Amino acid sequence: MDGEEFLHDKISNRAFQNQVLNFLLTIPKGKVVTYGQIAEAIGYPGAARAVGNALHKNPDGEKYPCYKVVNSKGELSGRFAFGGIVVQQERLEADGIKVCDNRVNLDKYQFYPNL
DNA sequence: GTTGTGACACATT
């Protein structure tokens, strides 16, 4: 094996973002997660901001279910780059998540990775 | 290398 991949990684610390994106893929259908939860789940408690940054750098709505990421209030950030909250709502409902006023019922849809 | 910002969360006022 060669360290070529490592060489490229030194430009940016992809580890954190990779973990964030990877975590999104582990979210079961019909579930959502909060920024703080992701941060804690990947081993960076309190790094909710960094999580948001990671997602912003990877606007792959088709690849990563960033629409499943909501804040502590269960509300959508509404600043992501895919077209609009309307699309967000469609995506969530497509997963079986009901959205009301850009908000989801965390009590029903929040995903507990350690549970 | 320092400063400021950001798709946030929590505690205090």
Add this chain to the structure above:
DNA sequence: AAATGTGCCACAA
């Protein structure tokens, strides 16, 4: 209840 301050990590200038 709402607003403000502080902490967290990573990135851009």
